[in-house]
Amino acid sequence: MKFLILTQYYPPEVGAPQVRLQAMIRELVAKGHQVEVVTAIPNHPLGRYFPGYKSRMYSWEISQGIKIHRTWIYPAIGAGLKRIFNYLSFTLSSFWGMMKAGRPDLVWVESPPLFLGWTAMVYSCFRRVPFIFNIADLWPDSIIDLGLMRNGLAARMLYMAERAIYNRAKYVIAVTQGIRDRLINSKGLPARKILYLPNGVDTEMFRPSPVDMQLAADLGLAGKDIILYSGTLGFAQGLGSVLEAFQIIRDSHRQMVLLMVGSGSERNKLQQMAQERNLDNVRFLDPVPPEMINKYLSISLAGLVCLKDLELFRGARPSKMFPIMSCGKPVIFCGRGEGARLVHDSKGGVVVSPEDPTALAKAIADLAGDGETSKQMGLNGRDYALKYLSWKRIVGEWLNQLESRQNDGNYE
Incomplete structure (x- = not known):
């Protein structure tokens, strides 16, 4: 055809x-x-x-x-x-x-x-x-x-x-x-x-790989616990609450860094918000080709996926969660509905109420403090991606x- x-x-x-x-x-x-x-x-x-x-x-x-x-x-x-x-x-x-x-x-x-x-x-x-x-x-x-x-x-x-x-x-x-x-x-x-x-998801392109120590060093993030957000920095994602979460954990988890890779209509506003709140634990990078996401996930503790708390998004399952799962990293999903059910069914991450910075801060801290659970979630996500995605x-x-x-x- x-x-x-x-x-x-x-x-x-x-x-x-x-x-x-x-x-x-x-x-x-x-x-x-x-x-x-x-x-x-x-x-x-x-x-x-x-x-x-x-x-x-x-x-x-x-x-x-x-x-x-x-x-x-x-x-x-x-x-x-x-x-x-x-x-x-x-x-x-x-x-x-x-x-x-x-x-x-x-x-x-x-x-x-x-x-x-x-x-x-x-x-x-x-x-x-x-x-x-x-x-x-x-x-x-x-x-x-x-x-x-x-x-x-x-x-x-x-x-x-x-x-x-x-x-x-x-x-x-x-x-x-x-x-x-x-x-x-x-x-x-x-x-x-x-x-x-x-x-x-392309399970061959996005697959578990060794930590890219050179990338971490080049970014000045060697030894840091990185939470990766990669994708559009837009209004629909409700990312202001993510910055609020990193303000909450800034002092208690000094090694924790939010790495935001992408661009969009809200990027300037988010950068201004991070600057005004002196969030030195938040970094912004320009978009990278899909084949580079694997490298960024290799240096990350988990991948972050967010949606605003709207009825419309109960029927969404954002595609950005699938490379995270396929690369064997846990997903932190801030949302409700179909996407949340997928993360729950796969046992490949944690689900947090949307636009709830306190709950998100706790979820991040819990993942950072429990390496075995984090590792198992990553394995579960990879297995689910191979079987169904x-x-x-x-x-x-x-x-x-x-x-x-x-x-x-x-x-x-």
Whole structure:
């Protein structure tokens, strides 16, 4: 089968969608399918074009044997009009990239942003090719729940667009059971139209490895107990409470350091907060390629995953927890719902109430003081990742779902 992937986010950018899509594509190709990608000029999460890339309407390249079509985007981060222009610019320009690609059997659309569904609908009508709509985050629900948009006229228009996209899509893909349930119970989609493709992990790239003493020395962190947060520093993560937790344990655990690797709309605010509170036990580093995360985890006591305390996130299972588990490190999960249940079921870490700095400080101190329990959690997480979270298994099961729908006559 020939797949055409439409996504605003793709490597060399660093982030959950980029890692997920590249891993999925690798498995599709390994199973004999053909894939092309239409994506933007790399600019996220820095808000500027990456070195080596220029502002062009269209260009193409070959990466890891995949033809990638890149179209113009207005680079921006954060919220407001600039970010809207960022989304809409690629929504418009990406159609040209799709027309330059070969005619596929199926178009895969990565959302967010929701707007790419419009591009897919136009292309689908023009080329008479079905599209599937992959929902990694429910829009506009999430941006309204996060307080980034009022529930007014603009929101109603987005809900109308959402319904139109779901109606026109051949299938809609949910990445969590929570999203699947919401699509059925709140959005009214029939279960037969929904495919399930949860986040996974490359268990070969992310695997237990010896402590990288050179990296620790280069960072000036040799001999420190490191808690690693790697990923987007955004509003949805509620990371202010993490800094508060490290303020609580600063004096009692002088060897404990929070290492925050990433970028995002909240990074400047978090850095300012750390400076104002004299948190010398908090370090910020720029994003690193996925293959480097293994090295950072090797020098860490545990990996941290956080979400704000919102009902919407009860149905989330953040992909950043899976490399932690696959590398044999315990997960400290600050959240509720599906992600918390996964950590509990795997016995691969500890669960803390979201946005509770006192509880988080205690969990960190307990892990640091019990090396045997910490080690066993890491082993449990690695075992769980190998059994249930490998991309080879997950993509294979998803393809079986797709094939089953074809055989049932539900695929056109």
